[in-house]
Amino acid sequence: MDVQTTLFGSATGTAPDFTGLERRPLTEGAWVDVCRGWLPEADDVFATLVRDVPWRAERRKMYDRVVDVPRLVYTYMIGEQLPHPVLEAARESLSDHYEPELGERFRTAGCCYYRDGRDSVAWHGDRIGRGNTHDTMVAIVSVGDPRRLALRPVAGGDSISVEMGHGDLVVMGGSCQRTWEHAVPKVASAGPRLSIQYRPFNVF
Numbered sequence: 001m002d003v004q005t006t007l008f009g010s011a012t013g014t015a016p017d018f019t020g021l022e023r024r025p026l027t028e029g030a031w032v033d034v035c036r037g038w039l040p041e042a043d044d045v046f047a048t049l050v051r052d053v054p055w056r057a058e059r060r061k062m063y064d065r066v067v068d069v070p071r072l073v074y075t076y077m078i079g080e081q082l083p084h085p086v087l088e089a090a091r092e093s094l095s096d097h098y099e100p101e102l103g104e105r106f107r108t109a110g111c112c113y114y115r116d117g118r119d120s121v122a123w124h125g126d127r128i129g130r131g132n133t134h135d136t137m138v139a140i141v142s143v144g145d146p147r148r149l150a151l152r153p154v155a156g157g158d159s160i161s162v163e164m165g166h167g168d169l170v171v172m173g174g175s176c177q178r179t180w181e182h183a184v185p186k187v188a189s190a191g192p193r194l195s196i197q198y199r200p201f202n203v204f
């Protein structure tokens, strides 16, 4: 076996690739990309994050109020080491793939823990910072039980939904954070799900 393969194999598993990625254009220059089964070692990432992330309850400013968001969170800021090497490799691979279009690299990683179907996040755009005024991207990697990402235009109109399953990648891009809103609705029954959201500098 050649050394390169061995090193890469043990440190980060198979590098994710973007074969099978599909883009769904929305209105007003927003879009969503979906790539199923994208993340290598998804089982191990799930178990490691449940155990090692310093999870805390979320308080979040939304619609000019601070509201409780029923889920656990922790955000890895620029330069903080991520809790699994596959997540470092995934960030670099996403940056390499999207940089020509995004014009910059992904820098932070927000982690969310939806413990069961009662955990959720209400309708919002990631508009703290530049998402409020500029086109940007938020790349979401999911592990654990599938949950639905609902999206609806701010101006009014039908909502759509994208299933986020174990190892799936979903990227919201273009004007999505300001012209559309998204939510992870409560469901009658679900097991635990973790979400890792990669964002560029000053997008939250």
Ligand SMILES: O=C(O)CCC(=O)C(=O)O
Pocket (backbone or CB within 6 Å): 110, 112, 121, 126, 140, 182, 183, 184, 195, 196, 197
């Ligand atoms: O759970 C997800 O994947 C989406 C989370 C989200 O929209 C957010 O934290 O801003």
Ligand SMILES: [Fe+2]
Pocket (backbone or CB within 6 Å): 124, 125, 126, 182
């Ligand atoms: Fe969001």
